[in-house]
Amino acid sequence: MIVDKFPDRVIEIDQKQYLYFGGTAYLGLPTNKEFQELVIQNILNWGTTYGSSRTANIQLSAYDAGESFLASHIGSEKTVTVSSGMLAGKLVIDLMKKQTDCFFHLNDTHNAIQTENSFPIFLDGNLNNRLLDSNSEKITILTDGVPSFETKPADLSFLEKISKSKEITLVIDESHSLGITGKNGSGIYSSIEFPVKRKIMVSSLGKAFGLTGGTIASDSEFINQIKELETFTSAAGMNPAFVQTLSDAREIYKIQHQKLLDNLNYIDSILIKNSTILFDKNYPLIYLLSNELVEKLKQENIIIASFRYKKEAEPLNRIVITANHLKQDLDKLLNVLNDFNSRF
Numbered sequence: 001m002i003v004d005k006f007p008d009r010v011i012e013i014d015q016k017q018y019l020y021f022g023g024t025a026y027l028g029l030p031t032n033k034e035f036q037e038l039v040i041q042n043i044l045n046w047g048t049t050y051g052s053s054r055t056a057n058i059q060l061s062a063y064d065a066g067e068s069f070l071a072s073h074i075g076s077e078k079t080v081t082v083s084s085g086m087l088a089g090k091l092v093i094d095l096m097k098k099q100t101d102c103f104f105h106l107n108d109t110h111n112a113i114q115t116e117n118s119f120p121i122f123l124d125g126n127l128n129n130r131l132l133d134s135n136s137e138k139i140t141i142l143t144d145g146v147p148s149f150e151t152k153p154a155d156l157s158f159l160e161k162i163s164k165s166k167e168i169t170l171v172i173d174e175s176h177s178l179g180i181t182g183k184n185g186s187g188i189y190s191s192i193e194f195p196v197k198r199k200i201m202v203s204s205l206g207k208a209f210g211l212t213g214g215t216i217a218s219d220s221e222f223i224n225q226i227k228e229l230e231t232f233t234s235a236a237g238m239n240p241a242f243v244q245t246l247s248d249a250r251e252i253y254k255i256q257h258q259k260l261l262d263n264l265n266y267i268d269s270i271l272i273k274n275s276t277i278l279f280d281k282n283y284p285l286i287y288l289l290s291n292e293l294v295e296k297l298k299q300e301n302i303i304i305a306s307f308r309y310k311k312e313a314e315p316l317n318r319i320v321i322t323a324n325h326l327k328q329d330l331d332k333l334l335n336v337l338n339d340f341n342s343r344f
Helices: 034-046 061-074 085-096 157-161 220-227 240-250 250-270 291-299 328-339
Strands: 008-012 016-021 080-084 101-104 137-144 165-175 200-204 215-216 283-288 302-308 318-320
Touching: 016 328, 034 240, 034 250, 061 080, 061 215, 061 240, 061 250, 080 085, 080 220, 085 165, 085 200, 085 215, 085 220, 215 220, 240 250, 250 328, 291 302, 291 328, 302 328
Parallel strands: 016 302, 101 137, 137 165, 165 200
Antiparallel strands: 008 016, 080 215, 200 215, 283 318, 302 318
């Protein structure tokens, strides 16, 4: 389906209007007028793009403003912005290949933090034996903040069971948790207190934060190492107008985050729960396990997100709740879901 306007809470397809519960604009920022005004004013000041290296002799204060905000918001010592979440992940993986003996991954991590020769953390439901042996080595754990098909942050309690002979670096992709979970949408990073030597967060900013770009958060030493990578120094940075907007929009983020939470609490108070859907009031996705229900929603002029991560995989069907959805939108959605669920 091709549309000619940003798909917010309502989209038009073939001259017919549908309620839209898809995309990743969790805070509803791409169409938020106040947010748009900030972006426009920053474009007027910083231009539409800046194609120079971040290490050039002319430095832009926009990067200091935006990255300082992100560090404060996330709860890390330091952050750096890059042109995409995918690049953020690849930069971290490239650097960690030089600093780790072995990679382990939890579930099916996003492609941004995948690497060849990574071992699964669990085998047949048990912790991988290599994590339990007494061999001294540096290991890197890769995980999404909220795994696909799940509505709660990844359970990282297994970190406490790993052999003390292992020096652990934790890399977590928060593209679908930054701006959503935690206080004011701070994400998961600051709440991780398991025994690891270093924790590193990567994230797209094009989801909840509504701006094309990506970020890496960690301790100052690691971020400085990222900035020394040739891939970083030879690439243009994130659009400075967008980075400045990160800082300028800090109050808008709080307001929109509260609107999102209000919508989720409203759904939780009315939705009939059963095994046909996966929902948690702290997360803006409802996963549907019934193709019949997906078709029923479409018949009621409700379009949801449906796509395949891999060509051969089954479609991933999910309802995406945003801060922009109105009570009447949620009521129509809930009427369809509850009518279907009442049959089970």
